[in-house]
Amino acid sequence: KQREDIRNIAIIAHVDHGKTTLVDELLKQSGVFRENQEVRERVMDSNDIERERGITILSKNTAVTYKNTKINIIDTPGHADFGGEVERVLKMVNGVVLVVDAFEGAMPQTKFVLRKALELGLPVIVCVNKIDRPEARPTEVIDEILELFIDLDADDEQIEFPLVYASAKSGYAIVELEDDHKNMKPLFEAILEHIPAPVGDPDAACQVMISTIDYNEYVGRIGVGKVDNGVIKVGMDAVVVNAHDPERVEKVRINKLYEFDGLDKVDVKEASIGSIVAISGIADISIGDTIASPENPQAIPFQKISEPTIAMQFLVNDSPFAGLEGKFVTSRHIRERLFRELNTDVSLRVEESENGDSFKVSGRGELHLSVLIENMRREGYEFAVSKAEVLYRRDENDKLLEPMEVAYIDVPDEFTGAVIEKLSMRKGELRNMSASNGGYTRIEFAIPARGLIGYRGEFLTDTKGNGIINTAYEGYAPYKGDISYRKLGSLIAFETGEAVTYGLFSAQERGVLFIGAGEKVYAGMIIGENAKAEDIEVNVCKTKHLTNTRSSGADDALRLSPPKILSLEEALDFIETDELLEVTPTHLRIRKKILD
Numbered sequence: 001k002q003r004e005d006i007r008n009i010a011i012i013a014h015v016d017h018g019k020t021t022l023v024d025e026l027l028k029q030s031g032v033f034r035e036n037q038e039v040r041e042r043v044m045d046s047n048d049i050e051r052e053r054g055i056t057i058l059s060k061n062t063a064v065t066y067k068n069t070k071i072n073i074i075d076t077p078g079h080a081d082f083g084g085e086v087e088r089v090l091k092m093v094n095g096v097v098l099v100v101d102a103f104e105g106a107m108p109q110t111k112f113v114l115r116k117a118l119e120l121g122l123p124v125i126v127c128v129n130k131i132d133r134p135e136a137r138p139t140e141v142i143d144e145i146l147e148l149f150i151d152l153d154a155d156d157e158q159i160e161f162p163l164v165y166a167s168a169k170s171g172y173a174i175v176e177l178e179d180d181h182k183n184m185k186p187l188f189e190a191i192l193e194h195i196p197a198p199v200g201d202p203d204a205a206c207q208v209m210i211s212t213i214d215y216n217e218y219v220g221r222i223g224v225g226k227v228d229n230g231v232i233k234v235g236m237d238a239v240v241v242n243a244h245d246p247e248r249v250e251k252v253r254i255n256k257l258y259e260f261d262g263l264d265k266v267d268v269k270e271a272s273i274g275s276i277v278a279i280s281g282i283a284d285i286s287i288g289d290t291i292a293s294p295e296n297p298q299a300i301p302f303q304k305i306s307e308p309t310i311a312m313q314f315l316v317n318d319s320p321f322a323g324l325e326g327k328f329v330t331s332r333h334i335r336e337r338l339f340r341e342l343n344t345d346v347s348l349r350v351e352e353s354e355n356g357d358s359f360k361v362s363g364r365g366e367l368h369l370s371v372l373i374e375n376m377r378r379e380g381y382e383f384a385v386s387k388a389e390v391l392y393r394r395d396e397n398d399k400l401l402e403p404m405e406v407a408y409i410d411v412p413d414e415f416t417g418a419v420i421e422k423l424s425m426r427k428g429e430l431r432n433m434s435a436s437n438g439g440y441t442r443i444e445f446a447i448p449a450r451g452l453i454g455y456r457g458e459f460l461t462d463t464k465g466n467g468i469i470n471t472a473y474e475g476y477a478p479y480k481g482d483i484s485y486r487k488l489g490s491l492i493a494f495e496t497g498e499a500v501t502y503g504l505f506s507a508q509e510r511g512v513l514f515i516g517a518g519e520k521v522y523a524g525m526i527i528g529e530n531a532k533a534e535d536i537e538v539n540v541c542k543t544k545h546l547t548n549t550r551s552s553g554a555d556d557a558l559r560l561s562p563p564k565i566l567s568l569e570e571a572l573d574f575i576e577t578d579e580l581l582e583v584t585p586t587h588l589r590i591r592k593k594i595l596d
């Protein structure tokens, strides 16, 4: 049976292409104003529930009502998948709106999510936004999108996508370029017409699978999911079951149920098939859990949440410079922030060291952790991080296993060779290569996760910033053998100094190595085989300068190749193994000095 009064959609858009403006405009034109929200929040903050509402402004879901139809808009993660997140979110919806800037065109970064949506057979409405821009080139952009769809193996129906043009900023959408500019109605209509209403059996036993977790300090964990079958009601007894955990059978009573309305969550007494609901009061509710009727406690199958594959140490900054660049420096601050993150991120693990001065944070790949690090730094947390390490496992015969990733890469044709060479050196295996649109080549590599550590910086250099790389976890596979890096040169000197981290300049001609920790710090260097004596410089810096530089491009490069502290012994080992190290030169405060 169909719920004609509901549409569940996701919006896919590249950053800055106008998703927020568009959703705001849809809200506004259906009578909800974000500004009002703040007023209401302040007025009602004495009551827990209202406080909770205030916080739901941050919630990722919004709902607008148009012609008695509730349109639930679910946010999609903007980049590569961290443990099935994209798929879980897309399984709640029956179609997507792809928002594309009328000048910039479709950006390769949106491909990952778009591909998933197409694979799941979802219809896509294309919304070419910012057509008011003087340099807008909507017709070309549409051709590019069409090529992209073909490239991503869209089926015939998906390729004949419904199209609207919009200026979210001016508040209108149109179907033909010469149409009058009025309001967002054409987009609302396209959603009602082209996105199917959700289906399910309202008379069957209740099943709600939790797809995302919200967290609120007053009510704790809030599970969000779609009612797949039956009806969920306040006051009913239910069981929580999980397809990947047969042991999990928890009896619960549903005490609090919400639906989304505008930017709010509102209390409801019951919800039927197709509704997106939020449920609080189940303390250990987790992603993938199904809330089911006791008479038929069947879990809905879902893609298993991937285990962490990579770990980094987050080190408390105890230098005299602590607090200069951030508000939150103590281990208590960092602990609280990390544990808060665990409430909503199921692919993350945190372990605290005994003395509390470091945290081992494990996650789904280097990018996953980089995003967390960047968010924390933006919020004012100050800490150093170690280089990422992969988490190995053993199979039942005690054979060493390592995590594998698939890298989806789009590069301008001229850089294809360099990229393939580098990834092959890092034990990558070429799976697929094809011409893509606009002089780009698409390459697919299976590669050990350790082969990707520190690779993104190199990739950006090798492709002059024009390449796009997205990675997805593939599973554990037998260890692929040691990676042999190029020989870089030899250690020529040591000196006590203030350096507490290492960095290596250009991998070709020369490199500089910083080693040591605390009071006893050495600076040494290795130089490339072709380097001359006058090329040699020693760069002495403090970890702090490396880890807290916040200029955008530089910060990006840094978090992708975080510095690491080595003991002298480790440093000597390192020299023997010729391990490849990378860091960007922009971060180093340079004191030039020649050593003999």
Ligand code: GDP
Pocket: 013, 014, 015, 016, 017, 018, 019, 020, 021, 022, 129, 130, 131, 132, 133, 166, 167, 168, 169, 170
């Ligand atoms: P998001 O990152 O996709 O959520 O993008 P935003 O909604 O924040 O928009 C990014 C920028 O584009 C903002 O400065 C908006 O004002 C601007 N913008 C959004 N929609 C339009 C539009 O239709 N026309 C023009 N000219 N600018 C727009």
